[in-house]
Amino acid sequence: MMPTHASRRRSALVVLALVTLALTAACAKAPPTLSPSGAAAFQAKRAVVVLDLVRDTAIAAEAQTPPLVSTTTTRAIVTWHRAAVATIGVVPTGWRSAVATGLDQVDRALADSERAVLAPYLALARALIAEVQR
């Protein structure tokens, strides 16, 4: 059955609302009580949460019938995510370049249909990385 204009609009609104919430949540300054290393850990944890969102989107999309993202692509995303999060945990002050590079590689490997699903979350991750770089 073809989706109606109203149902497409409703879906777009749901995704827009979620991404708006996520962007609002992602744009935070570290509390002033923290030292530079504490502030770095604060920002690093926010990055982990946003990267989790990318990973969770891929896993949820792969679990649909039919899958919106292939298992192969999801495996690549989960593998990248694991490496990125581990890097953040080990180097809370120096993870940005490696994570951004990996994110670009994941993006380039996506099929167009997969990019349509994941693009808002990849953009969110990029926005957070840019925000933390300030």
Add this chain to the structure above:
Amino acid sequence: MNQTLINVAIQLLPSLIEMIRSRTQHLDPAAPAPDDAAVIAALEAAVTSSVTKDDQWLAAHPVSS
């Protein structure tokens, strides 16, 4: 397709709620100011939890030979 996208969005709600909670918890005037140790511990816990979920998914979806 649209219902599928909504299903995906619904499955993402816990992640979004956690993101908003972590964003706003330090704005509560009754909450103690976070210190370095608490923030670093929270980061370590988040990393451990996140990597565990990755490992579980990868174990459940092995590369077929």
